[in-house]
Amino acid sequence: MISLYTADYVVTQNDARDIIRNAAVAVEDGRILSVGHTDLLEILFPECRRVDLGHAVIMPGLINAHTHVSMSLLRGYSDDKALMDWLTQDIFPAEAKLTPELVELGAMFSLAEMIRTGTTAFYDMYMHQRSVFRAADKLGMRAVMGESVTQFFPSLTCKDAEAYFDLVRVQADEWKGHPRIRQAILPHAPYTTNPELLTKCRALADETQSLFGMHLAETESETQTCLQNFGMRPIPYCESLGLLQPDSTFFHVVHADERDMELLNEGRCAVVHNPASNMKLASGVAPIGAMLRYRIPVALGTDGPASNNAQNMVREMYMASLLQKVQNLDSTACPAQLALDMATRGGSDALHEPLIGTLEPGMKADFIALDLTTPNMQPVHNIVSNIVYAATGLENKLTVVDGQELYRDGKFLTCDYEALCAEMKAIHGWEKK
Numbered sequence: 001m002i003s004l005y006t007a008d009y010v011v012t013q014n015d016a017r018d019i020i021r022n023a024a025v026a027v028e029d030g031r032i033l034s035v036g037h038t039d040l041l042e043i044l045f046p047e048c049r050r051v052d053l054g055h056a057v058i059m060p061g062l063i064n065a066h067t068h069v070s071m072s073l074l075r076g077y078s079d080d081k082a083l084m085d086w087l088t089q090d091i092f093p094a095e096a097k098l099t100p101e102l103v104e105l106g107a108m109f110s111l112a113e114m115i116r117t118g119t120t121a122f123y124d125m126y127m128h129q130r131s132v133f134r135a136a137d138k139l140g141m142r143a144v145m146g147e148s149v150t151q152f153f154p155s156l157t158c159k160d161a162e163a164y165f166d167l168v169r170v171q172a173d174e175w176k177g178h179p180r181i182r183q184a185i186l187p188h189a190p191y192t193t194n195p196e197l198l199t200k201c202r203a204l205a206d207e208t209q210s211l212f213g214m215h216l217a218e219t220e221s222e223t224q225t226c227l228q229n230f231g232m233r234p235i236p237y238c239e240s241l242g243l244l245q246p247d248s249t250f251f252h253v254v255h256a257d258e259r260d261m262e263l264l265n266e267g268r269c270a271v272v273h274n275p276a277s278n279m280k281l282a283s284g285v286a287p288i289g290a291m292l293r294y295r296i297p298v299a300l301g302t303d304g305p306a307s308n309n310a311q312n313m314v315r316e317m318y319m320a321s322l323l324q325k326v327q328n329l330d331s332t333a334c335p336a337q338l339a340l341d342m343a344t345r346g347g348s349d350a351l352h353e354p355l356i357g358t359l360e361p362g363m364k365a366d367f368i369a370l371d372l373t374t375p376n377m378q379p380v381h382n383i384v385s386n387i388v389y390a391a392t393g394l395e396n397k398l399t400v401v402d403g404q405e406l407y408r409d410g411k412f413l414t415c416d417y418e419a420l421c422a423e424m425k426a427i428h429g430w431e432k433k
């Protein structure tokens, strides 16, 4: 059955960045059949299910290209501390108490927040990751994810590196061929791993046909540690280990010089910018303009809910744009269209999923619809401006992934949200038990 979604605007994000008035999106079997004027599509598809969204804008679903969704359990648990104090005094001791059940509940909450605020796909790394795979499968989201690994064993999930490699091989079989979920091999960062582990992780990505990702060049102290230990900055260090490959995505990349960016370009790697996390943890400001000049694909991510503290990509677009303007003392830096591009087309690059990020025939049917009747969304002089600078995320009234409606008009359609809230209330204080 063909579904025809109609609204006052469709923002396609295609190569020409076409914006269509009085427009419709036709969907069948999880794919977009056609995008165009409502009058025309009504003639082309007379026998269809109609969903009229009224004064709204249909647009590609936002893509959260770096997060740790289960950390919603630690939202507001520790803020306003120096990064290492925050990690060692508060976050790591609490994480030591995590169970697979808690990780799944935390993931469900973040997924609900993303579905509510217009995100359709995400790239996640954490521990007890099998629980997050289950949450994404249940709620119907698209995701790339995997178990994060460091050189410190035993970890919460694995007693040693061999156990980690076995787990990854088993999970690769479990999720092989899934229509929405793909595994990645995810060493945590250069400063929590060693060359041997990183090389083995890269080989494991090839062996299991998984993607590869890592936190990289996040802080100045990471650069200094890498220089001391290996005589190289973090990005040349990764290059020396063969980690800069076209299936690789690096999270943060705040501290990158010209040579670093040349290497990322030569490796055809994607980068994920996390403006809120970088500001909150005072990591610095990523050189987005320079990376784009080097033709490095740049996506946007929220990072985890303990360092953001939301999973709301509408907020992230706003912050990405404003941060570049103030950093460069240039109000033309990172215009609204670029912020939207990073959150859609850039996300497609970072998740290595070419069939998402735009609304065009043949693409996967991942889209959202923002209500334009709220006071902050009127008038519409420039729809992209309203999306990036005026929206809050709560205008979203429809979230569709792979053609399936996950949220519509205030209702979650793939989860019992009230039951989730009751569970969250019931586990209060888990980190102290």
Ligand SMILES: [Zn+2]
Pocket (backbone or CB within 6 Å): 066, 067, 068, 215, 251, 303, 304
């Ligand atoms: Zn992170």
